[in-house]
Amino acid sequence: MTPVRPFLVIGAGLAGSSMAFELARRGHPVTVLDAAPRPAAGASGNPAGIFMPVPERRPSPREALYLEAFRWLGRLLDGPLSGVPHRRCGVIQLPRDARQAERFADILATRSDLYPLVEAGADLLPAAARTHPHADTALHFPQAGWLSPAELCRHLLAGPGIETRFNQRVTGLERGGDHHWIVHCDDGSSLRAREVVLACGPDCAALPQAAALPWHRVRGQITRIRLLGIGTAGKVLTGAGYLIPLDSDEALVGATYRRDRCDTAPDPDEDEENLSQLARLLPDLHGRPEVIGSRAGLRSVLPGRLPVCGPLPGTDRAGLWITAAHASRGLLTAPWCARCLADAMEGKTGTDALDRLLQPGRFSPEPAAD
Template sequence: MLRGVLIKKEVNKPTKRATKKAESKSRPPWFDLPTYKARPQLNDRRHAVVVGAGIAGITTACALAKRGWTVEIIESNEAIAQGGSGNPQGIVLPRINIGNSAEGVFYDAAFLKTLSELEQLKQQFPELNWQQGGVLQLGSTARIKKQIAHFKGTSYDLQTDHKSVCKEVQVLSSKAASEIAGIKIEEEALYFPQAGWIDPVQLCRLLLKQAGDSVQLTNNCHVGSIEVDEGVWILRDEKQSLVAQSDSVILANASAASHFTQTDFLPLNYARGQISVVSSTESSQKLSCVICHDGYIIPESNGKHVIGASFIAGDDSVETRLEDDRENINRLRNALPDLFSGEPSGEISIVNSRAAVRATTPDRLPLVGPVADAVFFAENYHDLHKGRPVEKYASAKYLAGLYVNAGHGARGLTSAFLSAEVIATQLNDEPLAVSDSIWQALSPSRFTIRKYRKASNR
């Protein structure tokens, strides 16, 4: 098959089929999808094992269950959503990136997917604590200030790709922002009217409830190793006892997804974060939407606000620390000095703290897709920097049936649903759930390919 062919601009509108064909030709072979043979056989027993019961694992299991699969989730902890997904409140917000970067386009699509999934779930479970009250982003960093300046000067062209979220984003004057927030906002701010906050633990619980018997959960079980035997993946615990087996396995265990010998090339890092839960007061109860500054505060729920969050790269401790609470409070005071000022003591009372670890990647996009056969990649693509014609290269080879869905960083509540869909459509032999460029941007092999492309490796 000829690859890397430039798509000529046609005078007539191309047919859907022609567009699809052209797209696959523009995809370099190292980002080819797993061939049918490299995927597990689709037989009556559509069964998968997911490692990790956070939002990534649970959405993946549920996306497969919706397609008639049965799924086992294996989780180290005694309950679901005890890691990064275990905060009492979390923000659902896209990541704006000026221009048409893969990051911006992915989070844009992911945000819209999440909104539609949450709407459906709320219809079935009205108790879902999804509060779509909007999010105000203050210009606390140079990046956000730049975005505010950009959005002020832009009238969006609805023909552009990156339109769907951006056209909703508004720059509000301090007066308009104050009206929406219900409290005094001293500066202009970006407003995301469709965004909001959710209870992530309840979300995970309701997703499993919706899936019913199709998804089985095993708690208190740490997967220590995986190995493949005649196309079947065998998962063992740290004592080498058999935990589960299946021809399809999805590693959704955050930064630990790279702890297996087959995946140790994945560049997953971690960053500790701590939220502080503070008592609401008469004045803070007026807050009616999420405010993000260089931290954030979420409107009260049951008399408490979640404020957050510290971010310490390279630290995986989940012990709560006084200094993180202080940092959360100081940031809040700097951004919104009047919010708690009505209190006699002026004190902000912390009732709880919670620390967890985010799994991060160098380009802030998650790793979603099939796991590369690292030996094949090294043998076939190590000389990419030489610039040989693309058609000289063989199609990518993957470890059949092994997938990863991890590295959701600080936006897992926004990115999980679409990422789950990417995996489920692949396993179920359906057309890609995302554009070809997003598929490449999420590919777990992208860093290996970037390394081989770099001239410095010569």
């Protein structure tokens, strides 16, 4: 009979890698299983992604989540994750429409408490964006930037105390004796663990213990282009789509958002969609950028577009946890949720407002009144 491991994480994308890293750095040995032959094989394998706060007109639990997550990622990049390729080059966010422009103007006028996380960005826009219809209310996040999710996952899993097992798809979970879980894999093997974390993105929905959550799969495609001399001063632009300058003449643009497809084959039509979004960001862009590559991936999303982080509800599910549905903000939320979940697994008290915001039980029906 296999030994009972203390901690087992299912998934080696952003959520699972972050969870394994957080447990291991607290001294807990952890085993990571993934169906793919390498880490970050899904949507977490993109070559670059944006990290930035998400300010709102008025303080809210959602804003607090993103601000705390942004600050936490910054501390990690200043410390144990300093070797991960990243650039804090600043992010300029252009409003998508008049309604968002009004909201951005209010943020600039009333949210001085966010300084220096956000400031006016109109004067920093590249020439090709200055005729954008809402350029005067652009926000600049000077401490934000981009990093490589794929490299982040590899770095997170490389530390001591983490055992990785690839090409092992989990097919089922069952409660074992002596307060542990039995994890069954498609190669016929089984592992036992006292605590199990589901962090396998869209594949969480295939496991009965998590199937009741209202999952959606979303396909996103990014497009790699040559910049053709667009002067961005190295800053990321976002709004209707985004532009991430990677080096002197290449950039990533994206991303599509499709609920009607569950494959990951790159589609030239979605490249065209990304280029159309780029033209909205840069109204004075001359010429068609050369497409030199593309990549598509699937993400899990839940109503409200917030992740789930916490114990799976049910009296028979002690020791079964989940961190998933990080969608397009996983660079921020996955490391932060890993910290919160590790605290909970160690019996530490969390923040009530954030716990309520992210708990898996928030989708359960309210009990009927007596």
